[in-house]
Structures are given as C-alpha cells and as structure tokens.
Amino acid sequence: MAQAITHQFEKNRALTVLKDLVSRPSGAIGLSLVMFHLVLAIISPYIAPYDYKLQNSYLMLSAPDAVHWLGADHLGRDVFSRTLMGGREALLVTGIATPLAVIWGGFIGILFGLVGGRLDEVLMRVVDAFLSLPWILKMLVIIVTFGSGTAVLIPTLAFFYGVPVIRIARAATHDVIARDFVWSAKARGHSRISIIWRELLPNVLDALMVEGAMRWSWMLLAFSSLSFLGFGVSPPTPDWGLMISDARGFMSFAPWGVIGPVIALSSLIIGINLTADALAKALGIDRAQKAPV
Amino acid sequence: MSSSSFIDIQNLSVGYTSRSQKIIKVLRDVSLTINRGESVGLVGESGSGKSTLALAAMGYFKRGLRALNGSVHFNNINMLGLDHDELQKIRGGNLALIPQNSGQSLTPTMRIGRQIAEALRLHSDLSQTAFDDRIIEILSQVRLPNPAALINRYPHELSGGQQQRVAIAMALAGQPDALLLDEPTTGLDVTTQAHILELLRDLARDRNMAMLYVSHDLGAISRVCDNVVVMYAGEVVLTGSSRQTLLAPKHPYAHGLLTSIPRLKQKELPVALDGRPPMPGEAITGCAFADRCALADDQCRTTSPPLTRLESAESIRCFHHDKIDQLATSSQKVKQRKAARKDTGETTLGLEDLAITYAKSGFLTQFLSNSPPPPATVDNININIEKGETLGLVGESGSGKSTILKTIAGLISPKNGGIILNQDTKLTAKVEDRPSMNLRQIQMIFQNPDDSLNPRHTVAQILAQPLRLYFQLSGKDLHDRSVKLLEQVRLGEHYLSRLPSQLSGGEKQRVAIARAFAAEPEIVLCDEVTSALDVSVQAAVLDLLNVLKKERGTTYIFVSHDLAVVKAISDRVAVLYQGRLCEIGPSDAVYQAPFHPYTDVLLGAVLEPDPDTAPTLSADDVVELSPPAKGCPFQRRCPKKLGEICENQTPPAQTSIQASNQGHVIHCHIPLKELH
Known part of the structure; x- marks a missing residue:
C-alpha cells in the first residue's frame, strides 16, 4: 500500500512538474519549439515537397518563389525540403549522446562527491585541466583519427560533453550528503547503496536533468559546428551546419541558402534553453534571483 | 496627512498577486504608531507578517509584495510616495535596520573599519581624521573591546555576538532617530543575547530613539520594549504596554503564546497552543483565531471582531476579552506533569x-x-x-x-x-x-x-x-x-x-x-x-x-x-562547557544553589517573559575557540575565579551532601558552601 502511494506520488510529481513547466511562458514556448522540431524530424521525409538530393542545374541559387519556398542552393536543390530534413541527423546523434553523457558524467561526479577528500581533489583538478583545452581541438583529434561516422560521433560527443556533467553532479552530491537526512539514514544503519539510491539520487537527479537539457543544446551547436567544418555528416545528407557552410560563399547574392537552416537551428537551441530554464524553475532548483541593487 | 507619531502606519494592507491572478494579503489593515523614544515589540508566530510590517515601516517590500492600501509615514514623510533615491537617504540615516543574521549582512571581504566607514560616509560629511575617531567612538558605544584593533579585522574573525554588535554599530553610524530590529538576537547564545539586549536597551534610552523590535521571543521583548503589538494572520490582535500584555494578556492568542513558553520556576510542561495559523490567502470567516480558541462561539466564527480600544489603553481584537479569566483557569487543568521517572536503577x-x-x-x-x-x-x-x-x-x-x-x-x-x-x-x-x-x-x-x-x-x-x-x-x-x-x-x-x-x-x-x-x-x-x-x-x-x-x-x-x-x-541535567562536564544532577538540584559558576552565569542570562525579572550579566560573552589545555574549562570567563589553582588543576568533583539531591556533582575548586 505504501508502495502504491509512492508510485502514485512519483507519477504525480512528474505531472505537477510538467504542468508547472507549461504554465510558464518560457516553458510553453520552449517546449512547443522542441516538440515541433522533434515531430518535424520524424515526419519530414514524408512531407518534404522535393527529394533532398534532387539536383536541378536550372534552379541553381534561384530566389524563393511559390514553387520553391526558400529558393534553391548552389546545386539547384530545394532549400525548404533540405531545411525540413536538416535536423534529423543532428537530433539523432545528440539525442543518443546526451543521455549517455549525463549518465556517465553523473555517475563519475556522484562517485567523486562520495569519495571526497584528497583523491576527489586530485581527480577534479584533472577534470579542470581537461576542460581548459578547447573542445573543438580535442574532438578534431578523435575525428581525424577514427573518422566521422555516426558510430564515432555519438561516443565522442557523449564523452566530451559528459566531463562538465561531472562537476555539476559532484557539486550536487556535496550539497546533499552534508544534510541531516543522510546522517539520519546512516545512523539508522542503512547500507551505503541504499543511502545513495534512496536519499542521494532523487535529489541529485533534478540537477542532472536540467544540466542534461543544457548539455543537449550545447551538443547540438557542437554537432552543427563540426558539420560546418566538414567533419560532421557527409554530403548529400542534409544538415543545417553543412548547409550553412555550403551556402556561406554565396551569402552576398543568395542569402536564402543560409536563412532557412539558421532559423531552424537557432529556434531549436533557443527552445531547448527555454525549456531547461523553465524546468529548473518548475523543479525548484533555480536559485537565480533578481539582484536587490 | 500629518500626525504626531514618529512612525505612523495607518490601515496598511500588503499583498501579492498569485500566479492564478488572485490578490493574496499578507498584512490586513494594520495600524501601528511609535513615538519618539518609544520602543515597541512586534510578536507573533512565523508567518504572522511581523517582518513584512517592520520592513514596510522603511518603505521596503520584499520582491513581489506591494502596498495595497494604507499609508506609512516616518517623521511626517510619506514613505510610500518617495522614489528610490529619496528613500535611500532616509534608510540607514534617520531610520536604520538591524537584521537577524548579522554574520551574513557584513561583507566578508571588507575590514570592519571600512564597513562602518562606508555607512558613515553615506550619511555624514566628516573630515578624514575625524572619521577614524568617529568609527572608534561608534565601536566603543556598542561595547566592543579594543575597537582600535578591531577596525582592521575581517567579519569571520569575530564571534556571532561581536558581529551583531558591529551590525548595530553600522546602524548607529547614521545617527538614526529610529531603529528597526528584525530578530536581532535569534541564533545567539543566551549569555550573548542578554548582553546585546542590555546594550540595545541602554542605547534606546540614551539616544531617545524610537525602536520597533520584531521577535518571536517574548522574553527579549519584555526586556527591551515599552509596548507590545501582537500579530496574528496578518492582523494586529492586541496592543498594550508590555507589562499588561505579559502579566495579564487579554487576547486568547497572547494568552496561549505566553502559556506555551517554558519557565524556570514552573514544574509542569508548558501548555501547547494547538492548531496552526491560517496561511496567507486562506479564506477566513469571522475571527482568524477562532479555530484555535477555547472561548470561540458562533459569533466568532461568523463575524470578524473589530479592534476595540479598552479603558486600560489597550486595543484588542476579540469579542470575549472580558472572559479571559475563564481561559486561565481551564488551561490549568491541561498542564501536563512531567512523566514520572521509574527509579529502576538500571x-x-x-x-x-x-x-x-x-x-x-x-x-x-x-x-x-x-x-x-x-x-x-x-x-x-x-x-x-x-x-x-x-x-x-x-x-x-x-x-x-x-x-x-x-x-x-x-x-x-x-x-x-x-x-x-x-x-x-x-x-x-x-x-x-x-x-x-x-x-x-x-x-x-x-x-x-x-x-x-x-x-x-x-x-x-x-x-x-x-x-x-x-x-x-x-x-x-x-x-x-x-x-x-x-x-x-x-x-x-x-x-x-x-x-x-x-x-x-x-x-x-x-x-x-x-x-x-x-x-x-x-x-x-x-x-x-x-x-x-x-x-x-x-x-x-x-x-x-x-x-x-x-x-x-x-x-x-x-x-x-x-x-x-x-x-x-x-529528570537529570548535565551542564557542559567546552566539552567538559561542569555540573550534573537531578534537574531540581541543578536549577537551585549551590551552582557551578557557569550554571550560575547561564541561569542569570535566561530571559523570561516577565517584566519584573532582569537578567544578571556576570561573565563577558567572549566565545572561546578551543578548551584550555589544563585546569578548569571555564577558567577564562569565570567571574568567581580563584587564581592559579583554576588554571593548573583539574577541578575536583564535589558531591552534594543533601539527601534529596542525590547524584548532584559540581566540578569546581570553590567549596560547595560558597557556590550560592
């Protein structure tokens, strides 16, 4: 019975948090943007008006019109169709890599937080040193060595974006383990596993969820940057980063090639950030307050 | 509107708009006046709106809160009509606030002298040399030892009591005519609290300042304030002199609050005030206190009692204030005796x-x-x-x-x-x-x-x-x-x-x-x-x-x-100082002479909500960071210290000889007979 109440309550909390989230303007706008992009990524192959690979040399860099809403690119491909499908690869890769990053970073961070003491101190300095290197340099080394397929990109992104999660998870763990309810559980004689699982994790998880959302938007940006540099998806697969890179040279006389993917990418990232913000507020872990002065 | 009172709050309502667009009132039609040189205590449970009212007196509202109606005048200036810069001139100058947690209100990276100088510079135009003298003068006014050395210290180097004194000194820097104190001694040790209260009392008297003292502690209020305002659920329910209110409270809520305080002279457990106050925004019909009141009848539950002025110069919000004596006798029966201890000897x-x-x-x-x-x-x-x-x-x-x-x-x-x-x-x-x-x-x-x-x-x-x-x-x-x-x-x-x-x-x-x-x-x-x-x-x-x-x-x-x-x-009490046992024995024996000097100091500093008892301050309130290496743990603060023997020899355990005080042990060099 108590178990039943527990479960019912956990469901209730998810529901209350969700309700709170969508009741906030930032949450409502953010979440609808994210949902819009996710739905689009799934259905775009079926609704795209043209084949994304179809080249038409008559249409090269032609301006938007009633037939090709966003014009055509330098190979005469329909920019609108390509924009619709340009987020699929990015969302797939980051959608898998983000949870992986949060899981491994969170696990290590909680572990460091629990171990504490000198070992934790030394290991965190290693993490700091690692974070001080520019991420793009580290990523390029991996990609140049192992190639740039999805099978390489997912673990690479997951690894590099999990490192900052360590910091967050460790800090959240430090906050929680000093509190009396952990001492109380310890004094009762609960096992270490039980204390971590029951007392610590539910409290750290909130922080990790928000951090995960933020990491997701960073990762999307990183993925697009890699594509822009030519290390992400390979042509002719449509991708916003790659599209911006391709159309960059013609921007002065054919700006439509850039506008579509730029709006798509930024709206998704803004959507994720707004959602993360509202989520932090809905979970009650947002400590940002208006300064009194 | 002009008035003769120094701080004059009339019919003030403060509230916020909830996310469902409802206006929630935190204060409801509150009026409060304080004259020059008068000190008023503001009491109530947490959530009663007392801090909100005190902050409103300086025209400040916490984020989201706003004045819905009513007026706030300070020295005949309408505080609600001033803009930010004009308010800033008055705050910290004529009207100063001493907040609860002074450790947090001092800037940790700034030396004490500079913090006070900052407050001084805003509200006076002294020359640089006069400045330093003035800082030292202010610090000695709050009775801080060795102020010249203190100005170069950082806040973390001071004890909680000293930090609170510095906060008071900063408030005094602008030579205020009125002080607002928000729980200024909560979280301090008993001896420190007693010292701070004496200081505030003397300052208010010497400088003829108006004081608004917010506290949940009736003992502290009885020590410092002339008059008391009791708040409940955002309303004033009783105002009167602190003598009247503390000795014979006429409102059932004030009565309940007073009986719920444990006292040293009392053998029984204090009587609890059951129930909880309504939350802001909760629908209240009739008297807000009716649900928790033993005197409540149908009238109380349907009509809200007005604040009426009595002949005794008290104002009270209750229909049945003349029946308060019934409450006193009925609650006597409820008093719980301490559970009898079975003497098992095990x-x-x-x-x-x-x-x-x-x-x-x-x-x-x-x-x-x-x-x-x-x-x-x-x-x-x-x-x-x-x-x-x-x-x-x-x-x-x-x-x-x-x-x-x-x-x-x-x-x-x-x-x-x-x-x-x-x-x-x-x-x-x-x-x-x-x-x-x-x-x-x-x-x-x-x-x-x-x-x-x-x-x-x-x-x-x-x-x-x-x-x-x-x-x-x-x-x-x-x-x-x-x-x-x-x-x-x-x-x-x-x-x-x-x-x-x-x-x-x-x-x-x-x-x-x-x-x-x-x-x-x-x-x-x-x-x-x-x-x-x-x-x-x-x-x-x-x-x-x-x-x-x-x-x-x-x-x-x-x-x-x-x-x-x-x-x-x-049943039994052990008194500890610096991790060492000073005195142990049956609780009746420990709270009676002979006392260990430390027990004596502690008991002397206890504040009771009784205007006739004054605390005795015998030891200073310095906090020691570590126990002494040898001798008596209390040697450095003991008012009855004998001399070298206290510093070098561990005090002997002296057992009380009275049969009723079995197991009463005092660790002290002074013979029991002299420990009175």
Whole structure:
C-alpha cells in the first residue's frame, strides 16, 4: 500500500512538474519549439515537397518563389525540403549522446562527491585541466583519427560533453550528503547503496536533468559546428551546419541558402534553453534571483 | 496627512498577486504608531507578517509584495510616495535596520573599519581624521573591546555576538532617530543575547530613539520594549504596554503564546497552543483565531471582531476579552506533569571516559612545529543514563553537546573511551560495524526537520525506511504500522502521501519523531529538537515527547541551549562547557544553589517573559575557540575565579551532601558552601 502511494506520488510529481513547466511562458514556448522540431524530424521525409538530393542545374541559387519556398542552393536543390530534413541527423546523434553523457558524467561526479577528500581533489583538478583545452581541438583529434561516422560521433560527443556533467553532479552530491537526512539514514544503519539510491539520487537527479537539457543544446551547436567544418555528416545528407557552410560563399547574392537552416537551428537551441530554464524553475532548483541593487 | 507619531502606519494592507491572478494579503489593515523614544515589540508566530510590517515601516517590500492600501509615514514623510533615491537617504540615516543574521549582512571581504566607514560616509560629511575617531567612538558605544584593533579585522574573525554588535554599530553610524530590529538576537547564545539586549536597551534610552523590535521571543521583548503589538494572520490582535500584555494578556492568542513558553520556576510542561495559523490567502470567516480558541462561539466564527480600544489603553481584537479569566483557569487543568521517572536503577547507556576530537593536525605540521596536539573537543565525560530517564545536556554553542549525541549514534568516532549499552554491550565506534539490533535501540531526532527529512520522500516513504529496515514490514502491515505511528504523533492517515514541503514546521518535526519511534527504540537522542520551531509548536512537541515517554518508558538524551526547555522535560541535567562536564544532577538540584559558576552565569542570562525579572550579566560573552589545555574549562570567563589553582588543576568533583539531591556533582575548586 505504501508502495502504491509512492508510485502514485512519483507519477504525480512528474505531472505537477510538467504542468508547472507549461504554465510558464518560457516553458510553453520552449517546449512547443522542441516538440515541433522533434515531430518535424520524424515526419519530414514524408512531407518534404522535393527529394533532398534532387539536383536541378536550372534552379541553381534561384530566389524563393511559390514553387520553391526558400529558393534553391548552389546545386539547384530545394532549400525548404533540405531545411525540413536538416535536423534529423543532428537530433539523432545528440539525442543518443546526451543521455549517455549525463549518465556517465553523473555517475563519475556522484562517485567523486562520495569519495571526497584528497583523491576527489586530485581527480577534479584533472577534470579542470581537461576542460581548459578547447573542445573543438580535442574532438578534431578523435575525428581525424577514427573518422566521422555516426558510430564515432555519438561516443565522442557523449564523452566530451559528459566531463562538465561531472562537476555539476559532484557539486550536487556535496550539497546533499552534508544534510541531516543522510546522517539520519546512516545512523539508522542503512547500507551505503541504499543511502545513495534512496536519499542521494532523487535529489541529485533534478540537477542532472536540467544540466542534461543544457548539455543537449550545447551538443547540438557542437554537432552543427563540426558539420560546418566538414567533419560532421557527409554530403548529400542534409544538415543545417553543412548547409550553412555550403551556402556561406554565396551569402552576398543568395542569402536564402543560409536563412532557412539558421532559423531552424537557432529556434531549436533557443527552445531547448527555454525549456531547461523553465524546468529548473518548475523543479525548484533555480536559485537565480533578481539582484536587490 | 500629518500626525504626531514618529512612525505612523495607518490601515496598511500588503499583498501579492498569485500566479492564478488572485490578490493574496499578507498584512490586513494594520495600524501601528511609535513615538519618539518609544520602543515597541512586534510578536507573533512565523508567518504572522511581523517582518513584512517592520520592513514596510522603511518603505521596503520584499520582491513581489506591494502596498495595497494604507499609508506609512516616518517623521511626517510619506514613505510610500518617495522614489528610490529619496528613500535611500532616509534608510540607514534617520531610520536604520538591524537584521537577524548579522554574520551574513557584513561583507566578508571588507575590514570592519571600512564597513562602518562606508555607512558613515553615506550619511555624514566628516573630515578624514575625524572619521577614524568617529568609527572608534561608534565601536566603543556598542561595547566592543579594543575597537582600535578591531577596525582592521575581517567579519569571520569575530564571534556571532561581536558581529551583531558591529551590525548595530553600522546602524548607529547614521545617527538614526529610529531603529528597526528584525530578530536581532535569534541564533545567539543566551549569555550573548542578554548582553546585546542590555546594550540595545541602554542605547534606546540614551539616544531617545524610537525602536520597533520584531521577535518571536517574548522574553527579549519584555526586556527591551515599552509596548507590545501582537500579530496574528496578518492582523494586529492586541496592543498594550508590555507589562499588561505579559502579566495579564487579554487576547486568547497572547494568552496561549505566553502559556506555551517554558519557565524556570514552573514544574509542569508548558501548555501547547494547538492548531496552526491560517496561511496567507486562506479564506477566513469571522475571527482568524477562532479555530484555535477555547472561548470561540458562533459569533466568532461568523463575524470578524473589530479592534476595540479598552479603558486600560489597550486595543484588542476579540469579542470575549472580558472572559479571559475563564481561559486561565481551564488551561490549568491541561498542564501536563512531567512523566514520572521509574527509579529502576538500571543503567541503559554508559559513557565511560569519553573523549572526542575534531582537531587533526597533519603529521608533518606536528612534526615540524613540535607542539603538543590541541586539547580534545570533548573530554572526560562519565555519565550513566538510567532506563526511562531523561537526561538534559545544556551549554552554549561549542560546548560539545551535539558532538556527544553524534558519537553515541556512531556518526563520529571518539578518540577514546567507550559507550556501553545495557551494561554489557560495548558499542563499536562506527555505525557501520554495529549490529542491527543495537542500531534499532538508539534513534536520533535532529534539530531542523527541513534538513532531516528528505525533500523528495513522502511521509509514507519516510516512515517505511525504519519499518522495512528493522522489521522487514511490507504491504498492508507496513501501511497499518505507518498509520498507527502517525496517530501516535497526532497526525491523520492522509498525511502519508504528503511531501515535507507540504507540512508545517511542527508537523515535519512530528514526522521526524514518528520515524524515530518507528524503530521502537530504547534510547532516543534529541538534538535541539525544538529550536527551529515556534514557541507554541515547541510546547506541543515537548508534550508529545512526554506522552511517548509515559507510554513506552523511553530514555531520552535531550540536548538544548534553552535552559527552561531542558528544565521542563528532564529528570537529570548535565551542564557542559567546552566539552567538559561542569555540573550534573537531578534537574531540581541543578536549577537551585549551590551552582557551578557557569550554571550560575547561564541561569542569570535566561530571559523570561516577565517584566519584573532582569537578567544578571556576570561573565563577558567572549566565545572561546578551543578548551584550555589544563585546569578548569571555564577558567577564562569565570567571574568567581580563584587564581592559579583554576588554571593548573583539574577541578575536583564535589558531591552534594543533601539527601534529596542525590547524584548532584559540581566540578569546581570553590567549596560547595560558597557556590550560592
């Protein structure tokens, strides 16, 4: 019975948090943007008006019109169709890599937080040193060595974006383990596993969820940057980063090639950030307050 | 509007707009006037709106709050009509605020002198040389020792009491005509509190300042204030002179508050004020206090009583203030006697030569400096606790009382000495090595239920933890047992699905108590369990602990800094200073002469809500960071210090010879006869 109440309550909390989230303007706008992009990524192959690979040399860099809403690119491909499908690869890769990053970073961070003491101190300095290197340099080394397929990109992104999660998870763990309810559980004689699982994790998880959302938007940006540099998806697969890179040279006389993917990418990232913000507020872990002065 | 009063608040309502676009009132039509040189105390439970009112007096509203109607005048200036810059000139100048937590209100990276200089510069135009003299002058006004040296110190180098004095000094820098004090002594030790209050009292008198003193502590109010305003649910329910209000309160709420305060002279437990005040925004029909009032009738529940002025110059919001005497007699019956202690003579927990140390200097530093290790934080504690008794541990912060509890619970490992359970089992130092059976027998209740209950667990989950762990209960058994436990702490079954954030402070502590009793323990360690609660709730929690003890014969070790609370609940009391035992004995004996000099200082500093008693201040309120290496622990502050003997020799344990005071031991060099 108590178990039943527990479960019912956990469901209730998810529901209350969700309700709170969508009741906030930032949450409502953010979440609808994210949902819009996710739905689009799934259905775009079926609704795209043209084949994304179809080249038409008559249409090269032609301006938007009633037939090709966003014009055509330098190979005469329909920019609108390509924009619709340009987020699929990015969302797939980051959608898998983000949870992986949060899981491994969170696990290590909680572990460091629990171990504490000198070992934790030394290991965190290693993490700091690692974070001080520019991420793009580290990523390029991996990609140049192992190639740039999805099978390489997912673990690479997951690894590099999990490192900052360590910091967050460790800090959240430090906050929680000093509190009396952990001492109380310890004094009762609960096992270490039980204390971590029951007392610590539910409290750290909130922080990790928000951090995960933020990491997701960073990762999307990183993925697009890699594509822009030519290390992400390979042509002719449509991708916003790659599209911006391709159309960059013609921007002065054919700006439509850039506008579509730029709006798509930024709206998704803004959507994720707004959602993360509202989520932090809905979970009650947002400590940002208006300064009194 | 012009008025003769210095601070003049008329019909002020303050509120905020909720997310569902409803206007929620935190203050409802409050009027308050303070004349020059008058000090007014503002009392009420947490959430009654007293801090909001005090801040409104300086034209400040917390974020989201705004004045809905009414006026605030200070020195005939309309504070609600001023813009930011004009307000800034008055605040800190003519009108100064002393906040509750001064440690947090001082800038940690700025030296004391500069912080005060900053306040001075804003509100005066002195030359640079006159400036430094003025800073020193202000610091000596608040009776800080050696002010010239102090100006170069940082806030963290000062004790809590000294920080509070610096905050007062900063408030005085602008030469204010009025002071607003928001719980200025809460969180300070008793002796420090008494000193600060005397200081405030003298300052107000010497400078003819108007003071608004916000506090939940009626003892402090009785010491400082001429008049008292009692607030309940955002309304003023009683105003009158502090003498009238504290000796013969005419409002049932004020009466309830006063009876819920434990007193040193009282043998019974204080009477709890049941129920809880309405939350802001809750629909109130009739008198807001009707649900908790023994005098309430149908009229009270339907019509809201007006604030009427009595002949005795008091104003009161109650239909039945003439029947208040009935309340006094009826509540006499409810007074709970302390649970009688069964004299079993059986020791349930023995502390043998217990010593605990936090200070761990590194091997290298010790090797290089060749200095002896610092004295142990807690040393030489020998106490046998009998089955079914309540042992109170008192002392100021840093006396090691909580450390001892944590060591018994196995959360801190002692340096040496042993903890013997039921005369035969020596408990291991670490909680991980103790068998489940022994763990179950000792349970601990923490000071702050906000911190000791996991915010993500429901009450059902919280109670299930010990029940699953010790009794392997599950399913219906678990549920039934949880409900029974909640009933024992007087909470209903519907609380099972609540989260800690959905409970009031008192309810949270009840859940924490229920969790401790779920283990069916023999010994319950109570660490300042009532310190974070309102007085009315404190009385209810003490009552609950008393009832549970009567039913189950549980042994308590009750730690508190509040001597009156300890007196109310304990059979035996141990007074600790710097981790060393000063005095131990039956509670009646400890609270009577002969006293250990430290007990004497502590008892002298206790503030009671009685205008006729004044605290005696015998020792200064310096806080010591570590115990002395040898001799008496209290040597540096003792007002009765004999001389070198106190510094070099450990004081002998002197046993009281009176038969009634069996087991009364005082550790002091001064003969018992002279310890009066």
